[in-house]
Amino acid sequence: MLKKQAVASLGHRGLLMPVWVKAALAANDRLKVYLTVLQASALRAAHPDREPPDLSNELRAAGLEAAGWLHDMPAAASEVDGTLLLPELPALVSALSEDLAVMARPVLEACTDDVEPHARVGHWQDWLAGLKGEQLDRAQLRSLTHGQRHGDDSLHLLVMDLHKAINRLSAELASEVIDGAHVWQIDEADRACIRAFMRGLNRTAPLKFDHPGLDTAATRDGARLLLQNDIGTNDAHVLVIQVEDRHISLTYSDLHRSRFAFFQAMLGPLGGIWSGVESRQTAELNEGKAYTVGTVRFEPETDAALEATLEGIGARIVYLIDWNRARKRLLHFVDKVGAVAVLTAAAEAEAGHMGWLKAGGEHLIWQAMQDVDQGAFRIGDRLDEVLGAEGARHFLVDVLVRSSEALRRGEPAALLADEARMLLSRMVHQRGAGFDLLEEHAAWCHALAQGVSDVLLLGHDGLRDAAADLAARAKAWERRADHLVMQARQEAERRPRLAPVVQLLSLSDDVADALEEASFLMGLVADHHQQGWNAEVRQALSRLAQTVLQAVQEHVKALAIARTLDHASETNDTDAFLAATWNVVRAEKQCDELLRHARREILRSVHDAPALMLANDLALSLELASDRLLAAGYALRALVLDQSAKGA
Template sequence: MEKEGAVASLGQSSLLLPAWIKAALQANDRLKLYLSVLQSAAQRAVNPAATSVDWTREITHMGLRDATWLKDVATTAYLQDQTLIVPQLTLWLDALSADLSIMARPLCDIPEHKDPALATRRDLWLQKLEELNDEEGLSPQALSDLTHGNRKGSDSFHLLVMDLHKQLNAMAVTVATEDVNGAHVWQIEDDDRTLIRAFMRGIARTAALKFNHPGLDTAATRNGKRLLIQNDIGTNDAHVLVIEVEKRTVHLTYSDLHVARFDFFRQMLEGIGFEWTVFDPRTTDGLNQGKPYQVGSALCKAADDEALQEVLEAVASRIVFVIDWNRARKRLQSFVRKPVAIAVLRFAADQNLGHMAWLLAGGEQLIHEAMQAVDGEAFRIGDRLDQVLGEAATQSFLQDLLRIASTKLREQQPVALIADEARLLLARVLQRRTFEYDLLAEHAAFCHGLAFALSEALEFASTSADTVQRAKNWERKADHLLMEARRRAERQPRWLPMVQLLDEMDDIADALEEATFIHSMMLAQPMAGLPVPVNAVLCELADTTLAAIQDQIKAIEIARHMSEQTDPADSEDFLQALWRILRAERICDDLLRNARVLIVQTLNASPMTFSLATELAATIEKATDSLLTAGYALRKLVLNKSGMSA
């Protein structure tokens, strides 16, 4: 089914008449060709020695280049006991049925224009064509019924086609269209032109972003009190937008076979002020190959006439961004997750850049070639871009690339220039790559959460089961970050220093989670908690550890951007943070000794509490030992990155 079928399924047949008449006249030409080829085939079957007519030019002119079976009809049909045996007869009969249906639609399927006599003849011939599918060939009577033009005899397929053609020509005169800023309009009122022009201004504002892709054809007419506007968007038959304007209210109906694209368009229009009602997926015979498609309606009420024009212009300006949207999304998903790919497309729409330029410039191949060209060590076969750069950096790169492609193609710059720009852009992203530090920062954040929770638990002498479970979950998530780094290091050796650093940092998380668990045991029955002096020194131990982790987070963020050109002040801040971690470790050594003294003094009569308190103090102090080791590893990493010896 063509695009008009979707409009019909949305209940706006008034918009269909001009398009249906045009399609019907084209179907008339094809039907006459089919009948001419059949008659030629029959003549050649009677006289095989006769020269065959070459129908190639006519078939090509009708846009039937792929209908190789039609050429075969003319050259390979033969007689067998007076029956014309036609190879691919089923395809030929199906073509007759399909085009007869298209040709008869304006005269048989729109209630206000229906001709009952023609509709009856059409239905009869559709039935006869279906019955002929069961035959091995065409009998002399069947051949005559299809092709004769004698009105004194019985009805024929050829006569029906001629009668339909005559009525279509008469109808076409009554539905003459005019052009309003590129929109095909008919039977409108004078005031409608202002609204149509507003809509077409929106189309014109962004139409260049589709480049040579088909779509955005607009038709408009009036149906009673409502102005109807239809835009065909692209080439898919289920992808249709119909707009109704009555007074200052805009009501639109939108259908799309892709749910994700439907949601994308819905969200764009919500930004304009539309309120949506989304229906259950719909299935229509002959539409979208019988598969379900999404349909929704939206409503927007304008405050005045000027606002109404602005709404129509805004809606029209967004349509181009859903043309070939799904293809762009799938291509982008070669490099990022689906939500990120959609976010990139949303950015391109919000910035009036579009995605077609990127597709025309090579799409994913543009990026693959850039990945191969810029750094042989950075990318290995099978690597996804966001796995190397990180999700945020990859999203930013893709957005910049879509901006470059859109700008350069609109300036009519060569695609080769865009390819060079892609390589340079990716090279710059790699130079400031900080994805490895994202993992470090995330791991340090988990450690900070563990240390903060432990400090609070000691301060308030309470640890709930939820606190213990949360600490366990954070420690596992920190473990997963280490495993992720190890997985990357297997493919990319440059990750090995990061793995070593994360390995040390993971010991911090392990120690803090273990300390939280031990503390919870000391508050459970039959334990009675910690003596005040012991709890006080353990609080100080935990607080010092927490402060050291905060310095580690600061050092990681500074290290993320350090290079040979780093500001000396940043270098100083980095080194000071590391020295504070060193001092914290030494302070914690002393605090551990103080804790042991107090534990001996106050808990010598309670072996179980004595043992757990000693283990708790040692476990917290172990975290600062690992912090110091991790600090040295970070220092070495940064100095090597800056071109200095560690």
């Protein structure tokens, strides 16, 4: 007779509850693996061309590595007229029935026979007993695997509900509490691991504020320490950790595939290796809403590394609570990738998103957008359309971090709303009503100027090939610069305040046109039209091109400073901006002198008519670029001074 049976025969059934709970937790792990294998088998049968998933780690974590029939079941599955054929179905049904009884026992023993769990468990035991043969139709498959609360019951839902009930029993059974974790029947050596996990959990747990969740239970099952955390209120949102001989196995389940991927990324720095995750995304089952399960293993080499890994895992769990709700709210302002990036950055800053949700969430942002400078936003505008993708993400992360800090300090919501409005106003100003477009356009001008200057620095032998290559690339660069001007004009139709930017971009585009013309003329060198271009001619043209390049660089510098200037800017910043613009003026005057010098050298050295015309036109195009750059520089100064005056 087993020990637990002996205790039961003596009438001390209450003493068995910890044993039953341990057995139930192990049965829960096995039941989830059975259902996972069943889903993988259905997917393999529907798509026989796909490789069956490797579930070795999941089987090993549940103690089922010896069950070869489970490992082979997906490969042996097939489908005929919508019916799933499984040669190992009788063995699977038997395993489901046996472990369902083991899992349900502590829950049923804790309540009277007339309450719901008894009838529900009895129904599914009878239902499993009625499955005969090696076939499952679609309705039967759905009854086993679906996780939808609004509809018929399923074995999957029962397993999830029993698991939650067992977690509650675990807390009641705990013989002690270690840093908030309910524990029982552990070894002395387990305490360090439990404390490490709870150290990380407790460090970030305040970020959930009054949201339920993060209850932790710990016990020992043979050679394994078990740590379980219920995360939140979601049915399928459970995390189980097994620790054995410095090996950590973490099994995580989630109804939202995107949140699962987020948690994978969050655990990445800890060095875990995941297995079988993609095969859990079974869109063909449960209308594409089947929960995702995965197992990640960590192999720390020292006790210190073991505790650091457990602490790191514990610290990251809070960011899963209401993650999908926060992601959906952020989609009002950025795209899907941007929303995840914001949540990731907020988690890495140990701020999270719950503070933002409690402070008003999307309404906090909408109010700031409504109150910011008139004309910056119009109805229907998304935040990243005005600030750009990076600017919008930066602003949202800042708001999430400040929301968390403000709520933890007990500051009023009105103060947080003011901070959000001021931050957005500053971002809009730094965006400079289109400074991203201006800087990108200036970058293409710089590429053109750099290309001409680099080619002219080459010796006679390499000049021809480099000139041909430059002419081809320059045309594409100039087209991209043109596209930015068209983009600005389209945006200005929606936001009239961008009109000064369009004007400045148009002037800057004249610079690009002149430099592209210079690049084209350089391309004619490839056609042997540079007869008589001696070292003095090339040097004169090169000095002219280098001066134009320096002027473009000063213009780029002025733009970078200008986007941050306002009436409250430091004197050093203002001086640096003015110095950069005056350097453009000086460069233009220098180009006038260099053009005259180049003409003297060309007329003195070049006697071939085509070569003379080519050299002269090239010099004129470079000097014209400096003239156009001077006009753009004056327009930039006027724009900045006007914005500063309005800000004052």
